[in-house]
Amino acid sequence: MPVFPYSLIEPERPRLGLIVLQSDETLENDFRRLIPRHVSLLVNRIPSGVDVTPESLGAMREHMTASAGLFPRGYRFDAIGYGCTSGTAEIGADSVSQMVKQGCETRHVTDPLTALIAACQSSGVKRLAILSPYVEVVSDKLRQRLADAGIETPAFGTFAEPAEARVARIADEDIVAAGGSLAHGADVDALFLSCTNLRTLNVIRPLMATLSMPVFSSNLVLAWHLLQLTQAAQVPDRPTGLLE
Missing domain, CATH: 3.40.50.12500 (Rossmann fold)
Structure with missing residues (x-):
């Protein structure tokens, strides 16, 4: 059996991550339209409630670090987005950022809020x-x-x-x-x-x-802010520019 040599390449930059609610059917499809093809985007899910209440939103804090930890080990992100507007308001953006960074390596964390x-x-x-x-x-x-x-x-x-x-x-x-x-x-x-x-x-x-x-x-501003944080080329100054 022949054994062939190979070389290794680095993943494309910018490297974005997205944590999507288990119940969300929309965010990933929208990001396919908003994020340029040359940008690397990896997606994980986080357990979430069937109905949205302050209690079900707050419960996501128990899963945030574990969900972030399901990204590939050793992968270094430029930015990760947590995809829940009301969940961020309930948990707190600083807490979301801290819990995500406990689960994986990323320079920035953002969210719709x-x-x-x-x-x-x-x-x-x-x-x-x-x-x-x-x-x-x-x-x-x-x-x-x-x-x-x-x-x-x-x-x-x-x-x-x-x-x-x-x-x-x-x-x-x-x-x-x-x-x-x-x-x-x-x-x-x-x-x-x-x-x-x-x-x-x-x-x-x-x-x-x-x-x-x-x-x-929510999806428009989240995609825009992720690109802004990574200083991706040709990012418009305002979110609506992504639709032009």
Whole structure:
């Protein structure tokens, strides 16, 4: 039997990681559209509840380090994203970052909440309308975290749907109608479509055209911030540039 020589190559850079909720059906598909092909992207899942409640969100802290530890051993990431907006608000971005770094080697950790704050700062947004699929109590802590960062949320609307499987199937036209109704005439600088499981990429441009203001989503700002942190080439200054 012949034995052939071989050489080793380094993985492509930037090297991104993504921790996706077990119940999420949307984030990975959106990232295939948002992340350039030359960027390495590895994905793990984290156990999550069938319904979204403050308790089910907080329970993910018990699995965060173990989920990060399932990435390939010895792989050095440039940045890893934790894909849950409300989960970050419940657990805390600093705690998420610390637990992820305990499980794997990465220079940066981000999440949709941290990314949203960075997007608002880069776009001069200080007043935000938020459309969430979940019951209001789930978003209370998110709004408080934003207030702590100097971002007011005077307009808030919801589909009041706790079941993740139903959130992933909310129709585009209903998101456009709800987002337009919420932000139209409101004293806000931008609209935020919260939740990584909400299908938003196809509705951002129509809403921007209707409202004449920036429209962000959890998946859009997370992808943008990951690329910003790694200083990937040709990253736009604002998240909506990824859709151009």
